[in-house]
Amino acid sequence: xxxxxxxxxxxxxxxxxxxxxxxxxxxxxxxxxxxxxxxxxxxxxxxxxxxxxxxxxxxxxxxxxxxxxxxxxxxxxxxxxxxxxxxxxxxxxxxxxxxxxxxxxxxxxxxxxxxxxxxxxxxxxxxxxxxxxxxxxxxxxxxxxxxxxxxxxxxxxxxxxxxxxxxxxxxxxxxxxxxxxxxxxxxxxxxxxxxxxxxxxxxxxxxxxxxxxxxxxxxxxxxxxxxxxxxxxxxxxxxxxxxxxxxxxxxxxxxxxxxxxxxxxxxxxxxxxxxxxxxxxxxxxxxxxxxxxxxxxxxxxxxxxxxxxxxxxx
Numbered sequence: 001x002x003x004x005x006x007x008x009x010x011x012x013x014x015x016x017x018x019x020x021x022x023x024x025x026x027x028x029x030x031x032x033x034x035x036x037x038x039x040x041x042x043x044x045x046x047x048x049x050x051x052x053x054x055x056x057x058x059x060x061x062x063x064x065x066x067x068x069x070x071x072x073x074x075x076x077x078x079x080x081x082x083x084x085x086x087x088x089x090x091x092x093x094x095x096x097x098x099x100x101x102x103x104x105x106x107x108x109x110x111x112x113x114x115x116x117x118x119x120x121x122x123x124x125x126x127x128x129x130x131x132x133x134x135x136x137x138x139x140x141x142x143x144x145x146x147x148x149x150x151x152x153x154x155x156x157x158x159x160x161x162x163x164x165x166x167x168x169x170x171x172x173x174x175x176x177x178x179x180x181x182x183x184x185x186x187x188x189x190x191x192x193x194x195x196x197x198x199x200x201x202x203x204x205x206x207x208x209x210x211x212x213x214x215x216x217x218x219x220x221x222x223x224x225x226x227x228x229x230x231x232x233x234x235x236x237x238x239x240x241x242x243x244x245x246x247x248x249x250x251x252x253x254x255x256x257x258x259x260x261x262x263x264x265x266x267x268x269x270x271x272x273x274x275x276x277x278x279x280x281x282x283x284x285x286x287x288x289x290x291x292x293x294x295x296x297x298x299x300x301x302x303x304x305x306x307x308x309x310x311x312x313x314x
Contacts (some may be wrong), residue, residue, distance in 0.1 A: 001176070001314045002068040003229070006259045007061035007082020008306040009272035010206070010235050010249070011110055014060040020277060027054045032204065045067040053278045056189070059308020061085060062110040063205055063271065065231065069196055073174035077192060077203045081301040082308065083114030097126060101173055103180075104132040105205050106189040107140050116145055121157040124127045128159055133166040133180055133190050140251055181223045185248035193223060199314040202230040202264075205271050209242075209250045224262040226314055231306060232259065234269035234288070252288045260299050281305055 007013075028050055030272070036046035046056055062080030069075065073095055090097075100120060105111060120126045134140070145154040154161075170179040176196040181205060183189050191204035202224060213220065224230065234252035236244060241251035250258075252269055259267040269288060272281055288303045 001070065001194065001199055001201065002220060002311055003201055003231075004066040004068075004086075004311040005059070005082075005268075005308055006064035006066050007078075007080040007114075008085050009062050009080075009110070009274050010309050011062075012157070012234070012274050013062050013081045013113075014274040016057055022130075026055050051282075053282050056278075057308070058272060058278055058281050058305055060274075061308055062103075062113060064114060065203055067194055067201070069174045069176050071174045071228050073176070074100050075112045075173060075176075075178075075194065076100065078103075078105055078111040078205065079115040079118065080110050080112070081114045082120050082221070085309070087118050087120070089248050097154075099127045099129065102130050103178070103192055104130070104134070104137065105189060105191070106134070106185065107132075107204070108146070108187065108206070109136065111205075112141070112144060115141070116150055118154075121159050121161075123160040124160075126159040128161045129164055130161060131164045131166055131171075131178075131180070134188055135165060138163040138167065143186060167266050179223065181220070183215075183245060184210055186246075191223075193227070196314075200227045200229075201314060202227045203225055203234075204230060206232040206248055207250055208246070208248045209254045214261060215256060221262065224264065225261070227264045229266040230259055230262075230311070231266060231268045231270045232265050233271045234267075234274050234284075235271045236282070252284050253291050256288055256292050256295065256301070256303060259301050259303075260295055263299050264301065266302040266304065268306040272306070 036042055061082035063078040063146045064080045064082030065074040065077040067088050073286045142154050166180060170177050176194050181193050181194040185206040185208060189206045191202060193200055193202045193251060231256045233250045234255040235249040238251040238253050255269060285305050292301050292303050
């Protein structure tokens with residue numbers, strides 16, 4: 001199973017502004033020495049020696065996760081603006097998939113804004129299966145893709161589309177088992193678990209953790225316990241989460257606590273606040289790791305930022 005981060009921001013997208021790019025270039029120039037410019041190899045080594053805040057960016061697209069199963073099945077979780085980067089890469093690789101599976105956590109704009117710009121919806125040779133536990137989600141998507149909000153409707157898609165309202169607790173997709181559980185967020189939101197060949201990855205965006213998530217561990221342990229990785233909302237600092245109570249998002253420290261409580265191997269902080277630049281997010285990562293190291297429960301948790309265009313193999 002390969003997981004690729006296509007969009008990692010929440011609420012709205014954040015572009016790399018010209019002034020941000022200038023600061024990165026300036027920071028790189030200040031570090032360069034004559035020996036670093038001697039030949040192509042030394043220049044390449046210099047670039048890769050730069051910190052993430054200089055030679056890289058966390059990314060600005062909104063939520064979209066790509067999962068490729070071992071049998072090459074393509075699963076997409078949410079259709080934020082990051083869906084466009086998947087489309088571009090698939091077209092560049094001349095991919096012609098027969099079937100694409102899309103799972104929706106919920107239907108706020110930042111999780112569906114890329115939907116009408118995924119070109120494979122206009123390919124009559126492609127079949128789509130769209131999934132959600134939310135009743136009537138076909139009508140929700142139809143309203144989103146209607147005038148005056150969008151010039152053409154969902155009826156213009158030439159691909160074959162099947163809408164599957166999820167019932168029960170899990171389904172099989174290819175060689176994997178996909179499960180879901182409701183989370184605490186306005187307007188109904190679901191986390192998904194993908195299990196393939198003994199490996200399990202959980203996608204839990206837009207989750208506001210509460211006391212109940214720690215008090216009633218038995219209710220959630222079957223879903224979260226000892227997962228290989230969780231992609232979890234960590235949008236706020238602790239102070240912000242108190243100020244924005246009931247907004248539907250979580251502080252990075254509570255996300256660390258939750259992953260530790262459920263003995264998860266790796267936590268990917270996700271749904272980054274669009275007001276945070278790369279420096280702020282790297283500082284949050286350092287604070288999260290510091291907090292994790294000093295937590296009472298000494299489970300060996302690894303903490304990472306979800307970074308656009310990065311991939312992890314399980």
